[in-house]
Amino acid sequence: MRDADKRDRRRERAVASLGEHHPFPHSERDCEPFAVCFVNCVRNTLSVTVADVRISRFQPRSNGVGRFDARAGAFTRGIPKSSQQTEAVNPGKPITQAAGYNDCLDLMHRVMAYRHEPIHSELMKIRDKYSMLHVDVLILVYHFAKLCSGAILEIGAFVGGATIAAALGVRDSGQEKKLIAIEPGGSVKHKRLGTRNILRDLERNLARERVANMVTLVKGKSFKPETISAVRQALGSDQVGLLILDADAAKRRDVDCYGDKFAHGCWMVIDDIYGADANEKITPSRADVDALVAEGLLDPLGFYGWSTWVGRWRGRAHR
Ligand SMILES: C[S@@+](CC[C@H](N)C(=O)[O-])C[C@H]1O[C@@H](n2cnc3c(N)ncnc32)[C@H](O)[C@@H]1O
Numbered sequence: 001m002r003d004a005d006k007r008d009r010r011r012e013r014a015v016a017s018l019g020e021h022h023p024f025p026h027s028e029r030d031c032e033p034f035a036v037c038f039v040n041c042v043r044n045t046l047s048v049t050v051a052d053v054r055i056s057r058f059q060p061r062s063n064g065v066g067r068f069d070a071r072a073g074a075f076t077r078g079i080p081k082s083s084q085q086t087e088a089v090n091p092g093k094p095i096t097q098a099a100g101y102n103d104c105l106d107l108m109h110r111v112m113a114y115r116h117e118p119i120h121s122e123l124m125k126i127r128d129k130y131s132m133l134h135v136d137v138l139i140l141v142y143h144f145a146k147l148c149s150g151a152i153l154e155i156g157a158f159v160g161g162a163t164i165a166a167a168l169g170v171r172d173s174g175q176e177k178k179l180i181a182i183e184p185g186g187s188v189k190h191k192r193l194g195t196r197n198i199l200r201d202l203e204r205n206l207a208r209e210r211v212a213n214m215v216t217l218v219k220g221k222s223f224k225p226e227t228i229s230a231v232r233q234a235l236g237s238d239q240v241g242l243l244i245l246d247a248d249a250a251k252r253r254d255v256d257c258y259g260d261k262f263a264h265g266c267w268m269v270i271d272d273i274y275g276a277d278a279n280e281k282i283t284p285s286r287a288d289v290d291a292l293v294a295e296g297l298l299d300p301l302g303f304y305g306w307s308t309w310v311g312r313w314r315g316r317a318h319r
Contacts, residue, residue, distance in 0.1 A: 099299045099312065107140070107301055107310070114139045119172070123165055130205050131161020132193060133246070134305025137269065138165040141244060144267035145169025150241030151178035153231065153261075155222045155254050158183065158198060160205040162244050162269075167211035180216045180234050182227060182247075222247055222254050231258065239263035243313070246271040249281045251288035255297075259313075266313035268298065273309040282307070 114120055123138045131138060141162050145152055146169035157163045163181045170177045185199035195201045199219060206212040216234045220227035240262050245254055251270060272285040289309055292298040300311040 099301050104302050110143060111136050111139050111304070114143065119168070122168065126161055126164050126168075126209070128192075129161075130159050130164060130193070132158065132190070133162055133271065133308065137271075137305040137308045137310075138162060140304060140310055141165040141242075141269055142169040142172075144242045144269070145177070145179075146173045148177070148241030148267055150263045150266070151180060151235055151238045152242045152244070153235075153240045153258060154179070154181040154244040154246075155258075156183065156245070156247030157181040157202055157217070158188070158246075159193060159195060159201040160209075162246065163202075163206065163215055164209045164211055166242070166244065167206075167209070167214045170214060171211075177241075178216065178234065178238055179214050180218060180231055182218045182220065182222050182231065184221045185219060223250075223257055228257055232261070235261055240266055242267045242269070244269045249284040249288075251285050252292065255288075255292065259297075262313045262315065264313065264315040268309075268311050268313055270309045270311075271307055274303065274307045 119142060120135075120139065123142060124135050127133065127135045127138055133141075138161065142165045145166040152166050152170070154163055154166065160181075163179070166179055170179060181202075183198060183202055185197070185202075187196045188194055188198060203212070203217070206215055206217075218227055218230045218234065220230070222228075240258065243258070243262065243266055245251060245268065247254065249272065251272075270285070270289055272281045273289060274286070275282040289298065293300055293311075297314055298311050299314050300309065302310050304310055
């Protein structure tokens, strides 16, 4: 109750402050005003306030991540203090450039838009029955599978949650795309999804969701020579347009095993990047992904769900 009262008082103060002018250091003076509508809800009372707002461009003095130029509609990245230059990120440019602010926003927007479409409830059910991933990540897997050109490679299928999401994306693309899932099997203790036989449940779930005929299941560990050759054989001359990497902590090992088959701009969904307490899987996974980004091989687009990194492959040829 006390917290709710405090929150209400903060909201009341925020609304009362409308109409005041709050200058920030380093902000510009000649900025365009625009009208906005504030809706405030305090207990059972709804109040609507219309206000003229001026937002100045803000030029940070420190090495900030960047600034948005509202007039040019472009995001400019901050460069270290020693340099006065700034690097413009053009959203129209292909992926050879670092992913831009607009690419990241576009992806967030798409996830939000999907929440209002029937596929969202379909994917919610898939998540509840078969996946450890957040539904937003399954939405992205679905989206990339629908959008990508080339094959889809999943490493660590478990009982099929992301595999089924990808298969639904392929189905809705109306195109033929290879979907290859690697899984060695075993047993897992898990409150919701525990199993004594991963492969048995994976095959049963793919059949139950009527996608078994779309999936080439490679049974084995990703780095074993026989697995690598089975995947290469299944791929043929196709390149990978979407990688779903959710196996163990050795992210770089798997990128090294299959990197030569990734298409330039291949969508990448990599799990185990964040956790409240850095466990033995997250710390090395994160270090691998950070290093691949630092080397210019991966291009980040965002972080989704509980622990998932999303981005694109820039490719060794473009280093
Ligand atoms: C966290 S689960 C994957 C969860 C799944 N993405 C989902 O939607 O719920 C990790 C899976 O990776 C598998 N795995 C572990 N090491 C692997 C490896 N080297 N190659 C392929 N799969 C592996 C495990 O057997 C396990 O089923």
